[in-house]
Amino acid sequence: MPSNSKRNKLSRGIKHAPNHKPQLGFVRIISGKHRGRKLTVRDAQGLRPTTDRIKETLFNWLIGDVAGKRVLDMFAGSGSLGFEALSRHADNVTFFELDPKTTDLLRENAKQLKENEYVHILQGDALQLANKLTRPVDLVFIDPPFNMGLLDKSVEALLASKNLxxxxxxxxxxxxxxSFNPPKELKIIKEKASKTLRALLLEYQASDI
Incomplete structure (x- = not known):
């Protein structure tokens, strides 16, 4: 059972909406066709939605690389990044989410945004689901729960799937x-760090072989 301080750290970024049960909150879409819309999320262990500040930095990095792209949100959680990409005219987004209740909320949020046609949600282990993509993707968000050793494994699974x-x-x-050292196939093109987290944008350099 995590301590209260750990739970507070994990749930940072979730704003609690009035008239909701304590375990529910919301995150906000910051730009695009759904700008200002609020997504209902669960305040669950390991769920750590990307803050508006980091999200704004990320999508500034991605100007010209979202519209018309096929997107994978590998540890979807609130779906904040994937739905932000849809708001900015991504072609479609696939969400991977392990928790069944959180998966149900992703489906409900897609319905509320009327984006069902452009959303594919798979419930299960992201490391195993990487091989279940039906078509390669152009943009991937990898934001796993902290302190679970999933970052390197996620990158390795994605590269092994040949779905980039x-x-x-x-x-x-x-x-x-x-400590993270990207495989040779990935080149760091943007980087930002704070006291608590590090954010990287990498580009996949496919082998000619």
Missing amino acids: NPAAKLYLEFESDL
Whole structure:
């Protein structure tokens, strides 16, 4: 059972909406066709939605690399990044989410935004689901729960799946004290760090072999 301080850290970024049960909150879409819309989320262990400030930085990095792209939100949680991409005219988004109740909320949020046609939600282990993509993707968000050793494994599973298009972009968000050395196929093109987290944008360089 996590301590209260740990739970507060994990749930940072969730704003609690009035007239909702304590375990529910919301995150906000910051730009695009759904700008200002609120997504209902669960205040669950390991759920750590990307803050508006980091999200704004990320999508500034991605100007020109979202509209018309096929997107994967590998540890969806609130779906904040994937739905933000849809708001900015991504072609479609696939969400991977382990928790069944959180998966149900993702479906409900897609319905509320009237984006069902452009959303594919798979419930299960992201490391195993990487092989279940039906078409390669252009943009991937990898924001796993902290302190669970999932970052390197996620990148390895994605590369092994062969489901990245040439020059695909990968966004990684992880704890600042974690050492990460990208595989040779990935080139760091943007980077930001704070006391608590590190954010990287990488580009996939497909082998000619």
